[in-house]
Amino acid sequence: MTAGRPGHAAGPEGPDAHGAYGSDGAFVAAVDGLADPLNDPLPGGHTSPWFRSENVPAAEPPAPHAVRSAAPSSYEGGYATHQGLHQAPPPGPQQPQGAPDEWYDPAGYRRDWYGPQEPSTGMAAVDAAGPVAPVAPVAPAEGPAAAPVPDTSGRPDLHAEPRTEVMARIPAEPEPEPQSEPDPTPSPHPAPAPGGRAERRRAAKGRGRRRPAPAAGQSAPAAAPMSRVEARRAARAAKDSPAVIASRAVGEVFITLGVLMLLFVTYQLWWTNIRADQIAGKETSRIQDAWANGDRKPGVFAPGEGFAIMHIPKLDVVAPIAEGIDKEKVLDRGMIGHYGEGKLKTAMPSDKQGNFSVAGHRNTHGEPFRYINKLKPGDPIVVETRDAYYTYEMASILPQTSPSNISVIEPIPVGSGFTKPGRYLTLTTCTPEFTSTYRLIVWGKMVDERPRSEGKPDALVG
Incomplete structure (x- = not known):
């Protein structure tokens, strides 16, 4: 049963018939305490930790069509006793004088927390202390905060305070700041992990395992100094082992040899041709100048001395002919x-x-005979001397023979197809290309002799 509220009289006496609100200002103070959102209990709840439903005496059912008594109930008596808002009403038949409050049950509280135990002397002393002495009434609050507020809880609060004091202790809610665009630069200090203490500890341990990289403009933390033993071990580990040194030396040797071989190949295939063409060109000019001046007379030539010029129009070859087949000279x-x-x-x-027989390089050093294997029967070959032009026509070819086969340069060369003496030409060179394993032979037969005074032959004019 709850006490009646102002404006809702339960009987003909009205609200003043209830002794709980009879004193001046008690109703206002009670309403201020009940209006506190922090202390106001939910409907049907109990704010006292000592409440035990088994201690509440059963209320006698009211007689039918009976008018509610104006005397306060045990609930209202207990509230008045604890709050001190007014003097406790005289004991009635529902609650005898001197009986403890129905919410106060320390033995039950101790039983709930520590299990069934024998009552101690301390708890016995608390039980024997009796009811709590009444407290002086609270003075009515002044100002606009003391305005009466309707009671909506249906139950008084045991720890009611004036509304102004409670609201003063509640911190004001800060105004929300305007949201700004998120900073794309990651913060060097990660935000604390949400959750309880255990989660924050686990997050801290995880951050300790992998340290974040220093932000731009910040230097990395200095490493801890090593001990003397660790420094020696690091120095020994930094030194190369003998196997590493040997492998490195072998690698450098191979690299050097590879570079030298590359340079040698470049020299043989490219530079020797350039140098030989320069020398052969100078020798051709010298021979032609000597013929023009009349310094050279027919006779025996010294080894290495140039005395004629060979023209192969099909291969675009113009090369001097010297006495001897010496390689270097x-x-x-x-x-x-x-x-x-x-x-x-x-x-x-x-x-x-x-049989006028000559030799020349097929590869490198000017390579004048490199493509003589492309000559066909009837292709002209002209030998120019101081006095005349001698024209030969290609007759036959021997693709491969031994270097020791000297029968190919005999007066009647063997294998050429010639059967009787005559004026023949034999060209010899190495084969296959870039080797000197075998010899390639090309034969020709003289078809024209023209003095220089008659001009160049048709093979050179055309």
Whole structure:
């Protein structure tokens, strides 16, 4: 049963019949305490920790059509006793004088927390203390905060305070700040992890395992100094082992050899041709100047001395012919050598009968005979001397033979298809290309002899 509220009289006496609100200002003070949103209990709740439903005496059912008594109930008596808002009403039949408050049950509270135990002397003393002495009434509050507020809870608060004091202790809610665009630069200090203390500790341990990289403009933390033993170990580990040094030396040797081989190949395939063409060109000019001045007379030529010029129009070859087949003095200088010494001595172009045999490089050093394998029967080959032009026509070819086969340069060369003496031409060179394993032979037969006074032959004019 709850006490009646102002404006809702339960009987003919009205609200003044209830002794709880009879004193001046008590109603206002009670309403101020009940209006506090922090202390006002929910309907049907109990703010006292000592409340036990089993201690509440059962109320006698009211008689039918009976008018509610104006005497306050045990609930209202207990509220008045604890709050001191007014003097407790005289004991009635529902609550005898001197009985403890129905909410106060320390033994039950202790039983709920610590289990069933025998009552101690301290708890016995508390039980024997009796009811709490009444407290002086609270003075009515002044000002606009003391305005009466309707009671909506249905139950008085045991710890009611004036509304003004409670609201003064509540911190004001800060106004929301205007939201700004998020900063794209990550913060060097991560935000604390949400949750309880255990979650924050786990987050702190996780951050300790992997340290974030220093932000731009900040230097990395200095490493801890090493001890002398650790420094020695680090120095020994930094030194290269003998195997590493040996492998590095071998690698450098191979790299050096590779570079040298590359340079040598470049020299052989490119530079020797350039150098030989320069020497052969100078020798051709010297021979032509000597013929023009009349300094050279027919006769025996010294080894390495140029005496004629060979023209192969199909291959666009113009190269001087020197006496001998010496590699360094004749062939490597881009010239064509004449077999004219010892057992390899052959005829000259001016001889009325014989085989004029010459040799030349197929690769490197000017390579004048590189493409003689492309000559076909009937292609002209012209030998120019001081007195005349001797024109030969290509007759046959021997793709491969041994270097020791000297029968190919005999007066009647073997394998050429010639059967009787005549004025023949033999060209010899190495094969396959870039090797000297075998010899490639090309034969020709003289078809025209023209003095220089008659001009160049048709093969050179066309």
